[in-house]
Amino acid sequence: MKLRTLLAVFGVALALTGFTLVAAPGLASTITLDEAVLVFVGLLGVLQGVRVAIARSRTAYEQVETPDPEASQDLPTPGDEFDEMLATAGADRREREMRESVRNRLERAAVATIVRTEGCTEAEAKRRLESGEWTDDPYARAFFTGSVEGASLFDRIDLRRDNQSRYHRWAVHAASEITRRSEGFDA
Numbered sequence: 001m002k003l004r005t006l007l008a009v010f011g012v013a014l015a016l017t018g019f020t021l022v023a024a025p026g027l028a029s030t031i032t033l034d035e036a037v038l039v040f041v042g043l044l045g046v047l048q049g050v051r052v053a054i055a056r057s058r059t060a061y062e063q064v065e066t067p068d069p070e071a072s073q074d075l076p077t078p079g080d081e082f083d084e085m086l087a088t089a090g091a092d093r094r095e096r097e098m099r100e101s102v103r104n105r106l107e108r109a110a111v112a113t114i115v116r117t118e119g120c121t122e123a124e125a126k127r128r129l130e131s132g133e134w135t136d137d138p139y140a141r142a143f144f145t146g147s148v149e150g151a152s153l154f155d156r157i158d159l160r161r162d163n164q165s166r167y168h169r170w171a172v173h174a175a176s177e178i179t180r181r182s183e184g185f186d187a
Contacts, residue, residue, distance in 0.1 A: 010043075112125075
């Protein structure tokens with residue numbers, strides 16, 4: 001409905017109410033001013049509701065389309081870079097630079113872990129690492145000392161079953177031991 005139509009309907013309703021009250025004066029005396037205002041406001045509310053309902057029924061329905069969710073990304077797993085370095089260092093004996101890089105990274109991680117978990121100085125941590133006092137795993141110890149001590153003959157034979165180089169096996173043991181000690185420490 002347009003505003004003019006609403007005003008016309010409202011005017012007609014007021015005129016009819018006025019004529020009714022003039023024609024029957026006794027009816028006017030039964031209605032108090034408070035009731036008249038309340039009826040008037042109620043009628044305005046009903047008219048406004050009808051107007052909004054009519055306007056909404058004439059409005060075109062629009063549906064919003066949601067965009068497609070983002071495609072998931074394949075992110076690298078932490079440690080993949082180190083695993084690739086270790087695989088490259090262990091696969092070719094001429095890759096001395098890669099082996100040295102792996103050794104330096106593991107040494108830095110081991111020293112930091114020993115300092116944090118045992119509360120000693122960096123110099124003391126390096127001494128423990130070089131002497132092999134930092135772990136009970138003979139192969140992790142061997143990565144930094146260069147020789148396997150404390151492993152049984154059966155362990156040495158069992159260790160040789162896979163096709164990895166000695167350097168690779170010792171580096172994996174060292175990395176596993178560093179991780180185990182680091183994760184096992186409650187700060």
